[in-house]
Amino acid sequence: MAEIIEVAKQKSGTFSDRQKDIIQKFAALGSLFVLIGVFSATSNAFFTIDNGMTVALQVTSIAFLGIGATCVIITGGIDLSVGSVLALSGVVAALAVKDLGTPVWLGMICGILTGSACGLINAILVTKMKLPPFIATLGMMMIARGVALQITGARAVSGLGESFGELGNGSLFRVVTIGTDGFPTIVFPGIPYPVILMIVIAIAVSYMLNRSVLGRHIYAVGSNADAARLSGVNVTRIVSFTYVLSGTLAGLTGCVLMSRLVTAQPNEGVMYELDAIASAVIGGTSLIGGVGTISGTAIGAFVIGILRNGLNMNGVSAFTQQIIIGLVILVTVWIDQLRNRR
Secondary structure, eight states: OOHHHHHHHHHHHHHHHHHHHHHHHHHHHHHHHHHHOOOOOOTTTTTSHHHHHHHHHHHHHHHHHHHHHHHHHTTTTOOOEEEEEOOOOOOOOHHHTSSOOHHHHHHHHHHHHHHHHHHHHHHHHTSSOOOOOHHHHHHHHHHHHHHHHHTTTTTOOOOOOOGHHHHHHHHHOOHHHHETSSSSEEEEOOOOOOHHHHHHHHHHHHHHHHHHHHHHHHHHHHHHHHHHHTTOOOHHEEEEEEHHHHHHHHHHHHHHHHHHHHSSSSTTTTTTTHHHHHHHHHTTTTTTTSSOHHHHHHHHHHHHHHHHHHHHTOOOOOHHHHHHHHHHHHHHHHHHHHHHOO
16 A cells, blocks of 8 residues: 555646646747847847848857757766867868868868767866866866967967858858849748757657656766666766767767857857757756757757847847847756755
């Protein structure tokens, strides 16, 4: 009888957690619709196809980093290095193309692998050397930024050619017609390649978390690492995977950003790690681990992206934007803490 009661309690608790996750996600989705409604009313240019594609393109960077951050946070960790890692990865890709003469696709792979290597170092620091994730990734943040500045002499890497900008600026289903005056007219701007990548990666990682043994192990480690270890889960390998995934996505983000600029900036990506963490938390990922979804993170990324876009279109200064987004992050984390206490 006691066992039956205990099982009933566990089931009740699970259902309650699931309800909380759904409520948090719908709250974020409701906030997203409210922002769209407010900015559509205050700016005629906001609710247009061109601006929609612009927002989607801007959100991709937050989403890439947010997906990686979600997996790390679910295991109970944190990754503060992604902003610096993306800068280093983009710089490596650019230098490989410009100085070594490698094809663009190979240079991009070098950049992505650089991010993976940084993620692996983070994993070793956290799992083998037992450093707190905050300290380990903070150190990597400073090292990666320093290396990016050192190898470029703190100068931008330019002269990369048009082909380098294809990944960041190209689009699928772009429709252009030539008018009677001989000038091209864009009928449909197309779906940017980074947006397609974002959708594919979000679906793949979401499937991994929800439908695979690896995903169940990630949630198990975040819920209770000791219990997961006793159940036969290789906790070290699972935690390492999430940090490598986060670094790889940071490397991809760096390549996409530098491709959009057709210039590699060693100072790019400053404070991006906060946007990544904020997008995850806004979407319902708990900072204590064990809870989080990729769909929620995607919603959180669009909340931040639309908030920035709408404030820009309404002439709000960059300094005021920082204050507003900072307040959003504080309120969201506070709500997360209240949810965990209850």
